[in-house]
Structures are given as structure tokens and as C-alpha cells.
Amino acid sequence: QKEVEQNSGPLSVPEGAIASLNCTYSDRGSQSFFWYRQYSGKSPELIMSIYSNGDKEDGRFTAQLNKASQYVSLLIRDSQPSDSATYLCAVNSGGYQKVTFGTGTKLQVIP
């Protein structure tokens, strides 16, 4: 079992819709959870971090964490074509600074 699992996609949504990206992780001791966005040919960019169960909102982005189910999600409201990218879920494991990345979900926002 992979430590961090994501559906590779592509996930296609129309412009203005809500995009829902999901991630599961295997280490029950994980405390820190992150979402990174990576445009093609570019480096990953941190967009959200979450540490407690529940929801965390930042602009059009909402991260959701359920530690009991070992599940993290990212919602993108009012999706824009500029949101088209690969979204990487990352989880700390084996130490505070040791972060494991999922392989990413490719999001396509259709104008």
C-alpha cells in the first residue's frame, strides 16, 4: 500500500464548478497535511496546509481533514482555467519534516 494515494485523473470540470480532489494516507501518526499545485514544467507550490480535523478555508480553496478515516480533500470553488494543474497531496510521516507526496491528480478546467 502506498503511503499517500491519489487518483491520477484527469479530473475534468467545467469553468465555475466545484472541483473535488481526494487523498488517503496510511500513517495514523501523521499530523501535518498539505496540498501543492504544480503547473506543467514548473515546481510544486504550497497552496494549503491543515493540521486539525475539519475544514480550513482560504479564498476559493477549502481543505478537509478526517483523521479517523485517514482522508484529506481539497475543494476548489468557482474553478477557473488557470486552476488547471496537477495537485499533490503531501503528508508528514516518520518525523516532523519527512513529508511524503502522492503522485498527484491532474485537474482540467474546461472553459
Place this chain on the structure above:
Amino acid sequence: DAGVIQSPRHEVTEMGQEVTLRCKPISGHDYLFWYRQTMMRGLELLIYFNNNVPIDDSGMPEDRFSAKMPNASFSTLKIQPSEPRDSAVYFCASSFIFSHPGTGAPNYGYTFGSGTRLTVV
């Protein structure tokens, strides 16, 4: 701040040659990470340093790979000898850590450099 600076941006080398990748972290960040990204395996942590000391190198694929951090502003990742299967994008990232004020959980996030695209032919 200029961010995390990596060089070179692209490297094409022949099998068997030595390759050295370079990284300058963000000033004040006390953690530095080397990752490798491929289509098949995604982002893999190779090694990370805290205050210039290697903490975990369990991700280094084999003895052909070595990394150093002689001071707080510079790190290198060396591959000797290089092989075609080493072709990938190599990212350097840096961060600092502090406790989340509400939960006490470690609060941090990486800043990645632009990466080095390595092609070994």
C-alpha cells in the same frame, strides 16, 4: 528573497559521467531537502538536512548518490557514475518549522526551487 535557487536548470550528460547539482536555500530556513520527480514514481524524498547535518538519507537510491551541505547557504547532490535511469527532475526545497499556535502540531511548508532536469544518455 530570491527563493530557493538551483543550478543548472538543465543537464545532459553521458552515462558514466559525474553530475553535480547545486542548491541555495532561502536564508533563515534550517531544513533542506532533495527530491527526485519522475512520471512513474512521482516525488521521492532522497535526503534532508537540518542545520547542515544530514538527518535521513534512506531515500538515496544507491551509493552512486551523495549529498553535502557544507554551510547554511549551499548544498550539492552528486551522482557518480550517472546512469540513464537517473534521468529525472531533481528538486531542492527548504523550510523552517514552528509550532501551530492552536494544536502544537509542526507547522511548515516547503518552498521548492525551479528544479534541474537531468538527462543521462
